Amino acid sequence: MDLTGHTVVVTGASSGIGAAFARAFAARGLRVTGLVNNAGFGASGLFAESDPDRLLAMIALDVAAVVDLSHAFLPDLIAATPSGFLVNVASVLAYQATPRMAVYAAAKAFVLSFTEALWEEQRGSGLRVLCVSPSSTDTEFFDVADPDGTTRRPRAATPDHVVAAALAALDREDPPPSIVTDDRFVPVLARALPRRAMVRAVGAVQRRLSRPRD
């Protein structure tokens, strides 16, 4: 994908994965004909004990803003083909219900489903549409999702690794609708196991990661 002389919009580029996207695009010498809906945050904790306003703010950013910006930019992105692209950042948690991150995982499941549907709708237009689902990545995400540090941090990839996987997928002749960076085990398991077994297994992992409160 030759992006020289074009322009890209990256949301949430102040840190983490968004900052890595911005650096990678700058290195390609481009401005923008692409949109990366990356801004997002999560919140750990039992749903019943969560602040409903924070959960609704999460849905506004992780879901509503993705729909809003995708719709607003779509005509320009299509006009920019073959350079035009739309990347929406979901999460590996999009592939399964996740106790203790129930709303976040559901929001990212929306992003995955929405983006894959757009991929199919836009196949004739030549617009590259891709959903990127990172697994655990070393950013400020966990400081925001769990400010009290009550949850143990899983092993994490680097933001540059996530972005390299995304750009490699976009560079393909016929990009797939979605990729998972690193943890491909969970999506495969989610397809193979009965839903009851999968959600109970994920619930058990989440309980283990959750440190007992003092």
Ligand SMILES: NC(=O)c1ccc[n+]([C@@H]2O[C@H](COP(=O)([O-])OP(=O)(O)OC[C@H]3O[C@@H](n4cnc5c(N)ncnc54)[C@H](OP(=O)(O)O)[C@@H]3O)[C@@H](O)[C@H]2O)c1
């Ligand atoms: N890190 C992971 O393990 C992981 C795994 C899967 C998916 N993801 C997804 O990856 C994306 C990027 O997250 P990250 O890991 O890079 O985390 P991060 O370092 O916390 O970066 C999040 C970005 O989103 C912006 N943002 C947060 N709340 C916002 C709001 N209300 N309005 C506008 N911008 C807002 C932040 O801007 P400010 O700094 O100005 O708040 C920041 O630029 C998110 O969609 C996240 O859900 C992350």
